[in-house]
Every structure is written in structure tokens, then in C-alpha cells.
Amino acid sequence: MPKPTKGPRLGGGPAHERLLLANLAASLFTHKSIQTTEAKAKRLRPIAERLITFAKRGDLHARRRVLAVIKDKSVVHELFTQIAPLVADREGGYTRIVKTGFRKGDNAPLAVIELVLEPVTPKAKKAKPAAAAPAEASAEEPAAEEEAEVVETEAAEETEVADEAEAAEAPAEETEAAAEETEAAADEAPAAEEKAE
CATH class of the missing domain: 1.20.5 (Single alpha-helices involved in coiled-coils or other helix-helix interfaces)
Incomplete structure (x- = not known):
């Protein structure tokens, strides 16, 4: 079995982990905000931000790279047409993770991961x-x-x-x-x- 990347192991093998993260990314792009465990949110963040960077590029090759991860064409279309223009001026940090407490059944730490779609305001220079x-x-x-x-x-x-x-x-x-x-x-x-x- 191939060794998965470092970090928390999310379930079975690497293939299951890839599918799980792809489904989380699709849900994030569809709903703009999802609640999951902290470990999954931290593993999802770099994947989601890479896909948004591809969407900002906007060319056919970038669209095919995103389609290799997310199989749902409607989600990819929404990512390229709605989300990418909103983050066009932002140079990174497209997602935000907020810890929300612990799950009732197994006491797992929960977090909300959401897209940062607010317009970028230039920082004022400090005196x-x-x-x-x-x-x-x-x-x-x-x-x-x-x-x-x-x-x-x-x-x-x-x-x-x-x-x-x-x-x-x-x-x-x-x-x-x-x-x-x-x-x-x-x-x-x-x-x-x-x-x-």
C-alpha cells in the first residue's frame, strides 16, 4: 500500500483519503462553508486553496486539472465562474478555519472551514x-x-x-x-x- 502524505490519516488507504478530501472540497465550493473535524479541515485547506488557484488561472488546462480532483462538472463550473472572480484580487488565504468545540458523541474537535469571499482592502501604513x-x-x-x-x-x-x-x-x-x-x-x-x- 502506498504511504500517504504526512499528517493525520483520514480513514483507510490513500485512495479513500483522496476521495474523502475531494468530496469535502466539492461540498466546500457548493455550500461556501462546511463543518467537519479539525483534522479533516486542516488537511482540506491546502487542497481547496490549490484548486482555487487553478480556478483563478481560468484556462482549459487548469479546468482539466481541477476536474481530475473533483469529478462533478457543475461544482467545477461554479468554482470557475462564481468563486474565482470573487477571490481574483486575493493573493492567498482563500479559506478560514474556525474551531467550534467538540462533537457530542465521540468528543472529536470540530471546526468550520469556509471560503473567504470578502473583498480585499489594502492595508493602511502604520505611523x-x-x-x-x-x-x-x-x-x-x-x-x-x-x-x-x-x-x-x-x-x-x-x-x-x-x-x-x-x-x-x-x-x-x-x-x-x-x-x-x-x-x-x-x-x-x-x-x-x-x-x-
């Missing part, structure tokens, strides 16, 4: 304590000074490059001006010769 602020400010001052030095160095390098570019352009402008003067003189020379004749 830092005033005592920590001066220490952080003094730590930030050297960093600010270093940044200022880097900026000054970059500015100096840019001005040097600009000066070199201007120096290279100046002789080019002078040669262009000299060329224009010689052309003007050449044009004037034939005109002066014509007047002389």
Missing part, C-alpha cells in the same frame, strides 16, 4: 513612533548627503561634456564662416572684373 523618527532621520541624513554629492558630481561631469562639445563646435563654426567669406569674395571678384571692363 512610525516619534521616538524612532529622530534615529531614522539621523540615519537618513548621511544617505541624503551622499545622494547630493552624487548629483553634484554628475552635474559637473555633464557641464564638462557640454563645454567640450561647445569647444568642438566653435572651430567648426569658424571654418564655416571662413568658407562663406571666401565664397562671397569669389562671387565679388568676377563682378568687379565686369565693372572694370
